Amino acid sequence: MNKLIVFNFKMAPASFTEVKEVFHIFKRFSQKVKPNKIIIVPPYVYLAEASNIFEKECSLGAQDVFWFNRNSATGEISPKMLKSLGVEYVIVGHSERRKYFNETDEIINSKIKACLSNDLTPILCIGEKNRKEGDSSLSFRIKKILFEQLNYALRGVILENSSDLIITYEPVWAISANQPKELEDPEEIQKTISLIRFWLARRFSEKIAKNMRILYGGSVNSQNIIPFLSLKEINGVLVGRVSTNKIELTKLLKKLIK
Numbered sequence: 001m002n003k004l005i006v007f008n009f010k011m012a013p014a015s016f017t018e019v020k021e022v023f024h025i026f027k028r029f030s031q032k033v034k035p036n037k038i039i040i041v042p043p044y045v046y047l048a049e050a051s052n053i054f055e056k057e058c059s060l061g062a063q064d065v066f067w068f069n070r071n072s073a074t075g076e077i078s079p080k081m082l083k084s085l086g087v088e089y090v091i092v093g094h095s096e097r098r099k100y101f102n103e104t105d106e107i108i109n110s111k112i113k114a115c116l117s118n119d120l121t122p123i124l125c126i127g128e129k130n131r132k133e134g135d136s137s138l139s140f141r142i143k144k145i146l147f148e149q150l151n152y153a154l155r156g157v158i159l160e161n162s163s164d165l166i167i168t169y170e171p172v173w174a175i176s177a178n179q180p181k182e183l184e185d186p187e188e189i190q191k192t193i194s195l196i197r198f199w200l201a202r203r204f205s206e207k208i209a210k211n212m213r214i215l216y217g218g219s220v221n222s223q224n225i226i227p228f229l230s231l232k233e234i235n236g237v238l239v240g241r242v243s244t245n246k247i248e249l250t251k252l253l254k255k256l257i258k
């Protein structure tokens with residue numbers, strides 16, 4: 001099983017001492033979980049430490065990026081700065097950034113283009129906010145939301161290879177911060193992922209659609225990671241809250257060892 005596991009630390013942990021403990025757990029397990037590939041995505045302030053600690057065993061991602069390389073953008077981080085620390089991936093369009101920072105589709109599109117032109121791989125997050133009565137992964141309302149998000153985010157984007165972009169389907173209602181009552185059914189996720197592939201084939205090519213990595217995110221933990229990963233259509237998962245919970249993280253990583 002060769003799947004991609006992205007660990008989005010979000011805005012945690014609160015101290016440098018704690019993040020070093022979390023990195024140590026990844027260091028202990030990252031070779032053992034192969035051929036699965038781990039991408040760790042800590043907050044900016046811990047990226048330099050991660051880049052010192054990890055060699056090739058874990059890849060490094062950032063939670064955001066500014067859309068230009070220039071000096072006058074107080075508080076922001078440029079693609080070049082990330083590259084200089086060995087960052088390879090950037091999460092773009094996460095629902096928490098759409099919500100708290102009013103990130104528009106236009107900004108998301110600019111960030112995707114900035115990543116591509118600086119040789120960083122964007123991990124584009126898309127997903128519907130809620131489910132209404134009678135909605136399923138294939139209902140017209142959900143299709144419309146997902147296709148619109150893809151259309152705007154990838155407007156004018158040219159992809160040379162399927163590995164230039166990663167997509168994560170994250171139904172916002174299933175993210176742990178929202179304390180979901182129910183989890184998305186893995187079979188339903190497979191259907192949604194097939195739908196995203198259908199869109200990619202029409203927008204790019206059959207080949208890109210077939211080979212692009214499409215992940216699932218939303219309350220992935222040590223209990224449900226294996227059922228998610230064992231489905232053929234799901235090329236990996238994006239783990240949020242568990243990434244910095246030392247006990248849960250250890251349990252989850254142990255599950256990945258064959």
Ligand code: PGA
Nearest residue numbers: 175176218219220240241
């Ligand atoms: P969660 O977060 O695993 O805590 O639900 C996923 C994410 O980063 O959105």
